[in-house]
Amino acid sequence: QKEVEQNSGPLSVPEGAIASLNCTYSDRGSQSFFWYRQYSGKSPELIMFIYSNGDKEDGRFTAQLNKASQYVSLLIRDSQPSDSATYLCAVSPWDYKLSFGAGTTVTVRA
Amino acid sequence: GAGVSQSPSNKVTEKGKDVELRCDPISGHTALYWYRQSLGQGLEFLIYFQGNSAPDKSGLPSDRFSAERTGGSVSTLTIQRTQQEDSAVYLCASSFNRVGEGLGGYTFGSGTRLTVV
Numbered sequence: 001q002k003e004v005e006q007n008s009g010p011l012s013v014p015e016g017a018i019a020s021l022n023c024t025y026s027d028r029g030s031q032s033f034f035w036y037r038q039y040s041g042k043s044p045e046l047i048m049f050i051y052s053n054g055d056k057e058d059g060r061f062t063a064q065l066n067k068a069s070q071y072v073s074l075l076i077r078d079s080q081p082s083d084s085a086t087y088l089c090a091v092s093p094w095d096y097k098l099s100f101g102a103g104t105t106v107t108v109r110a
Numbered sequence: 111g112a113g114v115s116q117s118p119s120n121k122v123t124e125k126g127k128d129v130e131l132r133c134d135p136i137s138g139h140t141a142l143y144w145y146r147q148s149l150g151q152g153l154e155f156l157i158y159f160q161g162n163s164a165p166d167k168s169g170l171p172s173d174r175f176s177a178e179r180t181g182g183s184v185s186t187l188t189i190q191r192t193q194q195e196d197s198a199v200y201l202c203a204s205s206f207n208r209v210g211e212g213l214g215g216y217t218f219g220s221g222t223r224l225t226v227v
Contacts, residue, residue: 034215043201043218044153088153096141097166098216102152 003027004091006101014109019076021104023089026070032092033065033072038103039085048074079108112136114219116202122225123192131187131222135204142185143205143216144177146198153201159185192226199223 006023013019021035032051036044050056050063050072062075072091076083086103093099115134123129135142144156155169159179170176174192179185189196203216 032215043221045218046215049215096158096160097143097155099155100145100153 002101003093003099004089004101006087006089006104008102009105010107011104012107012109013079015079015081017079019079019083019106019108021074021076021087021089021106023072023074023091023101024070025072025089025091025099027091027093028067028070030067030070030091030093033063034090034092034098035061035063035074036088036090036100037085038088044088076106079106081108081110084108114202114204114217116200116219116222118222119220120223120225122227125194125226126191128188128190129192129224131189131200131202131224133185133187133202133204133219135183135185135202136217137183139204139206139217140182141205142179143203144185144187145201145203147201147221148198156187156200189224192224194226197224197226 004025035048037047038044048061048063050065053065053067056063060077064073084107086105088103089101090098114136117132121129142159145153147153157164157170157177158166161182162179174190177187199221201221202219205216
Protein backbone atom coordinates (compact mmCIF):
# COMPACT_ATOMS: atom_id res chain seq x y z
CA GLN A 1 0.00 0.00 0.00
CA LYS A 2 1.36 3.41 -0.97
CA GLU A 3 1.77 5.88 1.86
CA VAL A 4 -0.16 8.60 0.04
CA GLU A 5 -2.71 7.91 -2.66
CA GLN A 6 -4.40 10.28 -5.07
CA ASN A 7 -6.57 9.83 -8.13
CA SER A 8 -4.27 10.50 -11.05
CA GLY A 9 -6.98 12.15 -13.12
CA PRO A 10 -7.08 13.95 -15.36
CA LEU A 11 -9.83 15.93 -13.70
CA SER A 12 -11.51 18.22 -16.20
CA VAL A 13 -13.73 21.02 -14.95
CA PRO A 14 -15.35 23.99 -16.70
CA GLU A 15 -14.16 27.48 -15.86
CA GLY A 16 -15.94 28.81 -12.80
CA ALA A 17 -16.77 25.37 -11.38
CA ILE A 18 -15.44 23.71 -8.22
CA ALA A 19 -12.58 21.25 -8.59
CA SER A 20 -12.44 18.63 -5.83
CA LEU A 21 -9.23 16.69 -5.23
CA ASN A 22 -8.91 13.78 -2.81
CA CYS A 23 -6.02 12.18 -0.98
CA THR A 24 -5.78 9.29 1.47
CA TYR A 25 -2.82 8.31 3.60
CA SER A 26 -1.81 5.17 5.42
CA ASP A 27 0.08 6.37 8.50
CA ARG A 28 -2.43 7.20 11.23
CA GLY A 29 0.26 9.08 13.13
CA SER A 30 0.66 11.68 10.38
CA GLN A 31 0.64 15.20 11.72
CA SER A 32 1.00 17.67 8.86
CA PHE A 33 -0.68 17.78 5.48
CA PHE A 34 0.16 19.84 2.43
CA TRP A 35 -1.04 20.59 -1.05
CA TYR A 36 1.46 21.56 -3.72
CA ARG A 37 0.73 22.79 -7.22
CA GLN A 38 3.09 21.84 -10.05
CA TYR A 39 2.86 23.39 -13.47
CA SER A 40 4.28 21.37 -16.35
CA GLY A 41 8.05 21.63 -16.39
CA LYS A 42 8.16 23.55 -13.12
CA SER A 43 8.91 22.64 -9.52
CA PRO A 44 6.16 22.17 -6.90
CA GLU A 45 4.95 25.23 -5.00
CA LEU A 46 3.16 25.10 -1.66
CA ILE A 47 -0.43 26.36 -1.81
CA MET A 48 -2.01 25.04 1.40
CA PHE A 49 -1.13 23.29 4.63
CA ILE A 50 -3.40 21.98 7.36
CA TYR A 51 -2.69 20.42 10.74
CA SER A 52 -6.09 20.13 12.45
CA ASN A 53 -9.30 18.38 11.57
CA GLY A 54 -11.79 20.51 9.72
CA ASP A 55 -11.60 23.09 6.98
CA LYS A 56 -9.02 25.73 6.22
CA GLU A 57 -9.74 28.39 3.62
CA ASP A 58 -7.29 30.58 1.73
CA GLY A 59 -8.78 32.59 -1.09
CA ARG A 60 -10.33 30.23 -3.63
CA PHE A 61 -8.71 27.19 -1.99
CA THR A 62 -10.12 25.13 0.88
CA ALA A 63 -8.28 22.23 2.46
CA GLN A 64 -10.27 19.67 4.44
CA LEU A 65 -8.79 17.16 6.88
CA ASN A 66 -10.39 14.15 8.51
CA LYS A 67 -7.78 12.26 10.53
CA ALA A 68 -10.23 9.55 11.61
CA SER A 69 -10.82 8.66 7.97
CA GLN A 70 -7.21 9.40 7.01
CA TYR A 71 -8.45 11.67 4.30
CA VAL A 72 -7.48 15.13 3.10
CA SER A 73 -9.01 17.05 0.24
CA LEU A 74 -8.56 20.28 -1.68
CA LEU A 75 -11.38 22.32 -3.17
CA ILE A 76 -10.70 24.95 -5.80
CA ARG A 77 -13.64 27.33 -6.17
CA ASP A 78 -14.31 29.44 -9.26
CA SER A 79 -11.71 27.43 -11.19
CA GLN A 80 -9.64 29.39 -13.68
CA PRO A 81 -7.58 28.18 -16.66
CA SER A 82 -4.49 29.21 -14.67
CA ASP A 83 -5.39 26.51 -12.13
CA SER A 84 -4.61 23.85 -14.73
CA ALA A 85 -1.72 21.94 -13.17
CA THR A 86 -0.86 18.80 -11.25
CA TYR A 87 -1.74 18.94 -7.56
CA LEU A 88 0.40 16.95 -5.16
CA CYS A 89 -0.77 15.85 -1.75
CA ALA A 90 2.01 15.50 0.83
CA VAL A 91 1.93 14.06 4.33
CA SER A 92 4.41 14.20 7.17
CA PRO A 93 4.47 11.13 9.43
CA TRP A 94 7.49 12.51 11.25
CA ASP A 95 8.88 15.92 12.00
CA TYR A 96 10.87 16.32 8.84
CA LYS A 97 10.04 14.12 5.89
CA LEU A 98 7.19 14.61 3.46
CA SER A 99 5.74 11.68 1.55
CA PHE A 100 4.11 12.71 -1.71
CA GLY A 101 1.28 11.26 -3.69
CA ALA A 102 1.67 10.83 -7.43
CA GLY A 103 -0.51 13.87 -8.09
CA THR A 104 -3.85 14.68 -9.72
CA THR A 105 -3.79 16.51 -13.03
CA VAL A 106 -6.46 19.21 -13.28
CA THR A 107 -7.55 20.80 -16.54
CA VAL A 108 -9.83 23.82 -16.44
CA ARG A 109 -11.57 24.31 -19.77
CA ALA A 110 -12.56 27.80 -20.79
CA GLY B 111 19.24 33.97 -0.97
CA ALA B 112 15.61 34.69 -1.73
CA GLY B 113 14.89 31.16 -2.91
CA VAL B 114 16.40 27.72 -3.27
CA SER B 115 18.93 27.79 -6.07
CA GLN B 116 19.96 24.69 -8.02
CA SER B 117 22.60 24.25 -10.67
CA PRO B 118 22.93 23.26 -13.38
CA SER B 119 19.34 23.54 -14.58
CA ASN B 120 20.00 20.93 -17.25
CA LYS B 121 22.69 18.29 -17.51
CA VAL B 122 23.24 15.79 -20.29
CA THR B 123 25.87 13.19 -19.55
CA GLU B 124 27.12 9.98 -21.05
CA LYS B 125 26.42 6.70 -19.36
CA GLY B 126 29.20 5.84 -16.93
CA LYS B 127 30.24 9.44 -16.20
CA ASP B 128 29.98 11.05 -12.78
CA VAL B 129 27.80 14.12 -12.18
CA GLU B 130 27.49 16.66 -9.39
CA LEU B 131 24.31 18.57 -8.68
CA ARG B 132 24.36 21.64 -6.47
CA CYS B 133 21.77 23.13 -4.14
CA ASP B 134 21.94 26.45 -2.31
CA PRO B 135 19.06 26.61 0.21
CA ILE B 136 17.23 29.60 1.60
CA SER B 137 19.40 31.41 4.09
CA GLY B 138 18.65 30.27 7.62
CA HIS B 139 16.88 27.07 6.64
CA THR B 140 18.50 24.30 8.65
CA ALA B 141 16.82 21.40 6.87
CA LEU B 142 17.63 20.42 3.30
CA TYR B 143 16.14 17.63 1.22
CA TRP B 144 16.82 15.96 -2.10
CA TYR B 145 14.01 14.39 -4.08
CA ARG B 146 13.83 13.14 -7.62
CA GLN B 147 10.94 13.04 -10.03
CA SER B 148 10.90 10.77 -13.02
CA LEU B 149 8.67 11.52 -16.01
CA GLY B 150 5.04 11.22 -14.96
CA GLN B 151 5.97 9.98 -11.50
CA GLY B 152 5.64 11.37 -8.01
CA LEU B 153 8.44 12.74 -5.90
CA GLU B 154 10.85 10.15 -4.55
CA PHE B 155 12.68 11.04 -1.34
CA LEU B 156 16.45 10.63 -1.50
CA ILE B 157 18.11 12.20 1.55
CA TYR B 158 17.51 14.66 4.38
CA PHE B 159 20.07 16.95 6.01
CA GLN B 160 19.76 18.69 9.34
CA GLY B 161 22.68 21.08 9.43
CA ASN B 162 25.62 19.18 7.98
CA SER B 163 24.40 15.80 9.16
CA ALA B 164 22.25 13.39 7.18
CA PRO B 165 20.04 11.53 9.66
CA ASP B 166 18.05 9.92 6.87
CA LYS B 167 19.72 8.58 3.74
CA SER B 168 17.18 5.84 3.25
CA GLY B 169 16.03 7.01 -0.17
CA LEU B 170 19.39 6.87 -1.93
CA PRO B 171 18.83 4.19 -4.59
CA SER B 172 22.33 2.70 -4.61
CA ASP B 173 25.86 3.29 -3.41
CA ARG B 174 26.50 5.23 -6.61
CA PHE B 175 24.56 8.08 -5.01
CA SER B 176 26.05 10.26 -2.29
CA ALA B 177 25.46 13.71 -0.90
CA GLU B 178 27.12 16.14 1.41
CA ARG B 179 26.36 19.48 2.94
CA THR B 180 28.92 21.96 4.16
CA GLY B 181 28.65 24.99 6.42
CA GLY B 182 25.02 24.19 7.05
CA SER B 183 24.31 25.62 3.62
CA VAL B 184 25.24 24.35 0.16
CA SER B 185 24.66 20.70 -0.65
CA THR B 186 26.06 18.58 -3.45
CA LEU B 187 24.45 15.39 -4.74
CA THR B 188 26.91 13.17 -6.60
CA ILE B 189 25.97 10.32 -8.88
CA GLN B 190 28.83 8.07 -9.91
CA ARG B 191 28.88 5.89 -13.03
CA THR B 192 25.54 7.24 -14.20
CA GLN B 193 22.99 4.89 -15.73
CA GLN B 194 20.07 5.67 -18.01
CA GLU B 195 17.61 4.95 -15.20
CA ASP B 196 19.14 7.88 -13.30
CA SER B 197 17.54 10.26 -15.80
CA ALA B 198 15.07 12.40 -13.85
CA VAL B 199 14.55 15.86 -12.42
CA TYR B 200 16.44 16.20 -9.16
CA LEU B 201 14.75 18.61 -6.80
CA CYS B 202 16.23 20.22 -3.72
CA ALA B 203 14.08 21.75 -1.00
CA SER B 204 14.74 23.50 2.28
CA SER B 205 12.70 24.37 5.35
CA PHE B 206 12.81 25.61 8.88
CA ASN B 207 12.69 22.39 10.85
CA ARG B 208 10.66 23.21 13.93
CA VAL B 209 10.84 19.89 15.73
CA GLY B 210 7.80 19.36 17.86
CA GLU B 211 5.81 22.04 16.09
CA GLY B 212 5.18 20.08 12.95
CA LEU B 213 6.62 20.70 9.57
CA GLY B 214 6.10 24.10 7.98
CA GLY B 215 6.39 22.86 4.45
CA TYR B 216 9.23 22.86 1.98
CA THR B 217 10.33 25.43 -0.56
CA PHE B 218 11.61 23.73 -3.69
CA GLY B 219 14.30 24.83 -6.07
CA SER B 220 13.70 24.79 -9.80
CA GLY B 221 15.44 21.45 -10.18
CA THR B 222 18.17 19.91 -12.30
CA ARG B 223 17.00 17.91 -15.28
CA LEU B 224 19.49 15.07 -15.71
CA THR B 225 19.56 13.12 -18.94
CA VAL B 226 21.89 10.13 -19.24
CA VAL B 227 22.54 9.11 -22.84
